[in-house]
Amino acid sequence: MSNRVAVIGVGQTKYASKRPDVSIAGLLREAAQRALDDAGLTYADIDAVVIGKAPDMFEGVMMPELYLADALGANGKPIMRVHTAGSVGGSTAIVASHLVEAGIHERVLTVAFEKQSESDAMWALTVRPPFQPSTVGGAGGYFAPYIRAYMRRSGAPADTGMRTVVKDRLNALKNPYAHLHQPDITLEQVAASPMLWDPIRYAETCPSSDGACAMVLASESAAAKAPGKPAWVHGTAMRSEPTMFAGRDQVNPQAGQDCARDVYKAAGITNPRKEIDCAEIYVPFSWFEAMWMENLGIAPLGEGWKMVQEGATGMDGDFPVNMSGGVLSSNPIGASGMIRYAEAAMQVRGTAGEHQLDGVRKAMGHAYGGGSQFFSMWIVGSEKP
Amino acid sequence: MTDAYGVVSRPVRLDYTFTAGKALSRFLTIIEGGKIIGQRCPKCAKVYVPARGSCPTCGVATAEAVEVKDRGIVTTFCIVNIPFPGMAVKPPFAAASVLLDGADIAIFHLLQEVPVENVRMGLRVEAVWKPASEMEMSMESIAYFKPTGEPDAPYDSYKDLL
Numbered sequence: 226m227s228n229r230v231a232v233i234g235v236g237q238t239k240y241a242s243k244r245p246d247v248s249i250a251g252l253l254r255e256a257a258q259r260a261l262d263d264a265g266l267t268y269a270d271i272d273a274v275v276i277g278k279a280p281d282m283f284e285g286v287m288m289p290e291l292y293l294a295d296a297l298g299a300n301g302k303p304i305m306r307v308h309t310a311g312s313v314g315g316s317t318a319i320v321a322s323h324l325v326e327a328g329i330h331e332r333v334l335t336v337a338f339e340k341q342s343e344s345d346a347m348w349a350l351t352v353r354p355p356f357q358p359s360t361v362g363g364a365g366g367y368f369a370p371y372i373r374a375y376m377r378r379s380g381a382p383a384d385t386g387m388r389t390v391v392k393d394r395l396n397a398l399k400n401p402y403a404h405l406h407q408p409d410i411t412l413e414q415v416a417a418s419p420m421l422w423d424p425i426r427y428a429e430t431c432p433s434s435d436g437a438c439a440m441v442l443a444s445e446s447a448a449a450k451a452p453g454k455p456a457w458v459h460g461t462a463m464r465s466e467p468t469m470f471a472g473r474d475q476v477n478p479q480a481g482q483d484c485a486r487d488v489y490k491a492a493g494i495t496n497p498r499k500e501i502d503c504a505e506i507y508v509p510f511s512w513f514e515a516m517w518m519e520n521l522g523i524a525p526l527g528e529g530w531k532m533v534q535e536g537a538t539g540m541d542g543d544f545p546v547n548m549s550g551g552v553l554s555s556n557p558i559g560a561s562g563m564i565r566y567a568e569a570a571m572q573v574r575g576t577a578g579e580h581q582l583d584g585v586r587k588a589m590g591h592a593y594g595g596g597s598q599f600f601s602m603w604i605v606g607s608e609k610p
Numbered sequence: 611m612t613d614a615y616g617v618v619s620r621p622v623r624l625d626y627t628f629t630a631g632k633a634l635s636r637f638l639t640i641i642e643g644g645k646i647i648g649q650r651c652p653k654c655a656k657v658y659v660p661a662r663g664s665c666p667t668c669g670v671a672t673a674e675a676v677e678v679k680d681r682g683i684v685t686t687f688c689i690v691n692i693p694f695p696g697m698a699v700k701p702p703f704a705a706a707s708v709l710l711d712g713a714d715i716a717i718f719h720l721l722q723e724v725p726v727e728n729v730r731m732g733l734r735v736e737a738v739w740k741p742a743s744e745m746e747m748s749m750e751s752i753a754y755f756k757p758t759g760e761p762d763a764p765y766d767s768y769k770d771l772l
């Protein structure tokens with residue numbers, strides 16, 4: 226029997242295109258200090274630190290866990306770094322939760338970050354191996370063909386992606402940490418924005434952000450002493466699949482389906498659309514909201530777009546998605562997955578402020594990374610599992 | 611100076627050595643001569659191009675060499691409208707998943723000699739090879755793919771092989 230795990234502290238930085246006022250260490254410390262304050266703890270109370278970020282080549286800082294140990298108060302304590310590409314923020318939180326679940330530590334600080342203003346992701350991802358020509362330029366070019374394939378397969382109306390963008394960016398107005406605040410955004414404006422990687426328009430892509438997110442994960446006895454209401458971890462799951470294999474379906478990846486099945490089982494959920502009150506889903510390009518609703522089994526196959534069109538994923542829909550504004554409103558890559566997890570925890574703790582939904586009992590955090598290769602998910606609840 | 615922050619730019623350069631292994635070495639040697647070779651999995655019979663010496667699905671070694679055609683089907687694509695470092699041609703251009711005839715997995719490559727608005731899923735295309743003097747041990751020995759003029763492939767014939 227494993228031990229119960231709770232989120233007792235959450236800290237985020239304001240997401241912005243540039244944070245020249247802080248170093249990478251300063252950025253992390255800002256989020257970590259806020260999480261500790263929320264948990265009513267100091268660095269001295271922490272048993273271990275687990276950090277995550279996207280590839281080292283982005284900022285050119287190799288093994289950041291070495292450089293960041295002292296800034297995170299880890300002197301003499303265990304510190305480890307997790308890496309699973311874009312899903313890393315989620316898997317970092319899961320690794321940290323496992324240290325508590327296994328009964329090894331009482332209080333673990335977990336932090337994830339990216340400082341995109343000091344980074345060159347396009348350069349870092351353009352490695353030109355001899356077996357593959359350099360053709361697309363960045364993540365948008367990689368994912369655009371699969372979005373096109375989804376459109377063809379589902380017959381979804383062309384404005385589906387635009388509706389997700391407008392919904393998420395309007396939600397972001399209620400989140401003081403969100404990078405993009407665009408109060409005047411309209412479908413017409415999104416439709417008129419330039420096509421970067423057809424069928425992906427500029428307005429349908431995530432921004433490039435600096436930012437960090439942190440959480441304090443605690444055992445049941447440590448959670449009992451916390452000043453605030455805890456979010457209880459009901460289930461975690463991670464899955465992966467190879468980057469290339471015959472018949473690989475990048476519109477509806479097997480690893481994502483399996484990961485969702487695992488996390489529902491771990492949390493004792495049989496009807497996710499009904500039993501989960503809201504979700505923070507990793508949607509870096511607009512169409513992925515519709516695609517992931519199917520991949521997660523929330524919508525029937527071929528009908529994810531209907532949830533978007535009918536407003537089911539809106540704040541007042543039956544399955545609200547990305548109340549915080551999501552990745553489409555803030556994308557500090559390595560942190561983006563952890564933000565999803567932290568925002569899910571905030572919803573069940575009732576601490577989401579202006580974007581708080583009423584009476585949330587169970588919420589889901591989701592992240593994916595690589596070429597839809599890594600998946601990580603957790604479900605948190607207001608009550609003990 | 612309290613509100614001024616130092617931000618300095620430091621360049622990073624990366625040259626790397628790529629050890630191709632047996633299967634990829636064979637592929638790269640053969641592509642330099644203008645042919646494309648894959649390998650068939652002994653278990654699931656799928657033909658992988660370029661072959662890596664094992665089947666990712668079955669986890670078994672692959673040995674049987676299979677020559678595939680330098681023509682195939684555009685299974686899906688995107689139109690790149692923005693410039694990025696190291697790009698081969700000026701935007702707008704189409705980058706496509708091309709399922710070569712005889713292969714069970716698509717490769718990704720450039721499309722040229724077709725207006726971007728005419729690029730579509732199912733388009734039949736063929737490789738345009740670089741001149742002999744520019745051939746190298748790289749997928750870039752193929753300059754790009756261009757339409758063959760054949761009728762489009764039916765959607766059902768490639769929909770599961772994006």
Ligand SMILES: [Zn+2]
Pocket residue numbers: 651652653654655656665666667668669
């Ligand atoms: Zn096989």
